[in-house]
Amino acid sequence: MLKISALMLLIFFLLCLVSLSVGSFHIELSHLLRSLAKALTGSFSITSQEELIIFSIRLPRILFAGIVGAALSIGGVIFQALLRNPLADPYILGISGGSALGAIVGILIGASSFYLGVPLLAFCGALITVFLLFIVAGGTRGALWDNSLLLSGVVINAFFSAAILFFLSVVDSLELHSITFWLMGDLSRASLKEISVAAICLFAGFALLYGQARKLNLIVQGEETALHLGVDLEKTKPWLLILTSLIIAVVVSLAGIIGFIGIMVPHLMRLVFGSDHRLLLPAAALFGASFLVLADTLARVILAPAELPVGVITALCGAPYFIFLLKRKAT
Amino acid sequence: MSLISARNIDFSYTEKPVMENVSFSVEEGQIAAIIGPNGSGKTTLLKIINGTLFPDAGEMLIDGKDTKEWLRKEIAKKVAIVPQDISIIFPFYAEEIVLMGRFPHLNNYRFEDKNDYKIVFEAMEKTDTLAFARRRFNELSAGERQRVLIARALAQEPKVLLLDESTVFLDLKHQVQFLTLLRQLNASEQLTVIFVTHDINLAAQNADRIILLDCGKIYAIGNPAEVITAAHIKEVYDVESLIDRNPQNGLPRMTLLT
DSSP: OHHHHHHHHHHHHHHHHHHHHOSSSOOOHHHHHHHHHHHHTSOOOOOSHHHHIIIIIIHHHHHHHHHHHHHHHHHHHHHHHHHTOTTOOTTTTTHHHHHHHHHHHHHHTTGGGSTTHHHHHHHHHHHHHHHHHHHHHOOSTTGGGSHHHHHHHHHHHHHHHHHHHHHHHHSOHHHHHHHHHHHTOOSSSOOHHHHHHHHHHHHHHHHHHHTTHHHHHHHTTOHHHHHHTTOOHHHHHHHHHHHHHHHHHHHHHHHOOOOSHHHHHHHHHHHHHOSOHHHHHHHHHHHHHHHHHHHHHHHHHTTTTSOOOHHHHHHHHHHHHHHHHHHHHHO | OOSEEEEEEEEESSSSEEEEEEEEEEOTTOEEEEEOSTTSSHHHHHHHHTTSSOOSEEEEEETTEETTTSOHHHHHHHEEEEOSOOOOSSOOBHHHHHHGGGGGGSOTTOOOOHHHHHHHHHHHHHTTOGGGTTSBGGGSOHHHHHHHHHHHHHHTOOSEEEEESTTTTOOHHHHHHHHHHHHHHHHHHOOEEEEEOSOHHHHHHHOSEEEEEETTEEEEEESHHHHOOHHHHHHHHOOOEEEEEOTTTOOEEEEEOO
């Protein structure tokens, strides 16, 4: 298990290296390695244009892509386990949309002038979505955790999209552009400070969630099984939901809506490694990180020097995959 | 003090009462059977015993302590249940399912150690499930799944084993094997067993004590000879039957008259 994680970590680092070197301004690999080695040995100062590009533009963006990819994938794993449905993810359930709506409201009322004001509102948006999901799906025994929850998510998501469009149509055009781009997912806007906050949330969240991995193994087998074997569902479920929503809310509020990662990555990892969450969680986190770094690199490179929103790339890969999943499930 | 005791339990899922004023107790080392027609509340009673459901009124005590006050994990160390059948959407190996029986004994960040694997291996050996340890649980037959679930319950190392129709899908050989195993564990480790069944003869031949439920109430309770009578069967199940004695052990034996 450690071996698999180590291998995937290695793949992630290699991808990061490639991503550092390519772009509208190509940086030689040898040059890149020399700069990195210099930075690691401590004598760090930006002395050339290349180093400026590496350390102040590309590296933060790549790290952020990794963090966001990992967070969304973990979110997918947890929600799929909690709902016992391989089609659930933060995006489909409307939790990303709720976060986005919260963030947009935040931007419009000027919360961005407070430190962490927008992420906080995004978090509220995510939590409100979770509660709405519970209410809409109905609270009767057992009936909560079937497909009705997923359908409610779709409905809530549609409602939030409408609300977001409404806000977009009433704000003035200057703010409009930045919000639109942000809705399609944008990894280039986060500041170093924000990236560090996201990293802390991700690592702390992951450490806490990893402790629940064996409980998740039981929960995916049904609520009764989990209860029979000693999982305290009344505490565990809200804890998992809140923790996951927090992580999702933080990354969505900083990176915008990047769809389909949360659905594709956990499912692929399950195909390869099985359903034991002790392996699934780290595998999904690392693979999700690698996948988003790759997608973001493509977004930078395909039309260089122009950039595509990264959400476009993930949705282009994700939507066909989602249909494939649905078809497979139907047969 | 009884290991398991129910005091005046009422329970309902909706308005319609499912359990009315149910009281009984099971001592350590006893084998008790719960019988009754469809919808008489057998499975519900099992879930109340292990604290998955709480009674609306009255109290359910394990070791003299109300199930509401027990931590779920502590109950799971003491009481294991073998459910009728479960379906799992995500792929798990049979051995992973059995390994999950160790859950209540482990902390969040601790992995299973050699001792846990030994217990799991033994549980699978006893239930004859080692042959398909590395097959997906969902691909197994109903009888094989049932044995895997029995193995999981054994891996919990419980003091009390609750069985919900756990022999229905088993072939004859595995039924005998399982019943023999239960008797062994009952004799050697004082394992208490409470099983729900439709099979009157299974109950009569194997239980020390039989609880006959009818519409959520206890109709009769006692040893097999007291409970399994033609009059009771007629009254509760509305069928005619012939009750005679098993010539080997003198326990009641039922034949349906059609």
